[in-house]
Amino acid sequence: MTEPKLIARNVDVFYGEKKAIDNVSIDIDNGIVTAFIGPSGCGKSTFLRSLNRMNDTIVGARVTGEILLDGENIYDAAMDPVALRARVGMVFQKPNPFPKSIYENIAYGPRIHGLAQSKAQMDEIVERSLTKAGLWDEVKDRLQDAGTALSGGQQQRLCIARAIAVSPEIILMDEPCSALDPIATARIEELIDELKESYAIVIVTHSMQQAARVSQRTAFFHLGNLVEYGDTSELFTNPRESRTKDYITGRYG
Numbered sequence: 001m002t003e004p005k006l007i008a009r010n011v012d013v014f015y016g017e018k019k020a021i022d023n024v025s026i027d028i029d030n031g032i033v034t035a036f037i038g039p040s041g042c043g044k045s046t047f048l049r050s051l052n053r054m055n056d057t058i059v060g061a062r063v064t065g066e067i068l069l070d071g072e073n074i075y076d077a078a079m080d081p082v083a084l085r086a087r088v089g090m091v092f093q094k095p096n097p098f099p100k101s102i103y104e105n106i107a108y109g110p111r112i113h114g115l116a117q118s119k120a121q122m123d124e125i126v127e128r129s130l131t132k133a134g135l136w137d138e139v140k141d142r143l144q145d146a147g148t149a150l151s152g153g154q155q156q157r158l159c160i161a162r163a164i165a166v167s168p169e170i171i172l173m174d175e176p177c178s179a180l181d182p183i184a185t186a187r188i189e190e191l192i193d194e195l196k197e198s199y200a201i202v203i204v205t206h207s208m209q210q211a212a213r214v215s216q217r218t219a220f221f222h223l224g225n226l227v228e229y230g231d232t233s234e235l236f237t238n239p240r241e242s243r244t245k246d247y248i249t250g251r252y253g
């Protein structure tokens with residue numbers, strides 16, 4: 001057995017006095033997709049954001065416990081949050097390309113992290129990232145067009161390419177398809193399946209069908225607790241906890 005890529009131990013997340021995540025421990029492995037599911041407000045996004053310190057940007061948010069990335073505590077004073085967010089990338093619900101060209105959307109991260117020594121190297125990173133995100137053929141002749149001029153599904157693949165460009169180890173996705181039509185959604189789901197070969201992927205989704213289609217492991221959250229975590233097929237066909245069963249059979253949520 002290889003070590004988990006990321007280990008969370010006894011994690012609490014607070015917004016001011018309010019505890020949104022209560023004592024969550026979970027291992028995230030490489031090479032698979034892990035889905036976070038649960039009713040609205042259960043804390044899925046809050047916990048996801050704690051995995052790359054995105055909560056640091058929210059006034060009053062506080063994380064306790066331990067989150068280890070390859071054994072290193074990401075909340076250590078020595079950890080640079082900007083470098084961390086390159087290693088643990090994030091894709092949001094609404095595609096949010098920068099108001100810049102397609103090329104610049106990808107080149108921006110590698111430039112600030114000093115990943116390219118020449119224009120040729122940067123071109124190579126841009127092409128490789130767009131190819132991995134399944135967008136190269138559609139945009140290679142218009143790299144100078146605005147990223148915002150693409151369709152919603154293309155914009156989301158651009159955002160995935162932007163995350164890939166800085167060579168992440170984990171990609172966190174917060175409901176990445178909820179603003180997309182079914183065809184664009186299917187395209188992103190195929191892409192997630194391909195990307196899991198290279199990155200650990202964690203996806204928050206409202207759709208149990210989507211969790212069942214794309215993930216190998218599923219975590220069910222309820223009222224800030226991690227109720228059940230296991231193989232996706234097992235969790236959906238033979239849940240151990242009654243709260244999981246109630247949720248997946250549509251009794252609440």
Ligand SMILES: Nc1ncnc2c1ncn2[C@@H]1O[C@H](COP(=O)(O)OP(=O)(O)OP(=O)(O)O)[C@@H](O)[C@H]1O
Pocket residue numbers: 015020038039040041042043044045046047058206
């Ligand atoms: N910035 C914030 N400030 C204060 N409270 C917040 C903040 N963000 C979330 N919360 C609260 O924390 C709890 C968990 O919210 P979170 O958005 O993580 O849940 P979720 O499961 O992702 O919900 P949804 O599926 O609706 O996105 C909720 O009670 C929510 O109101």
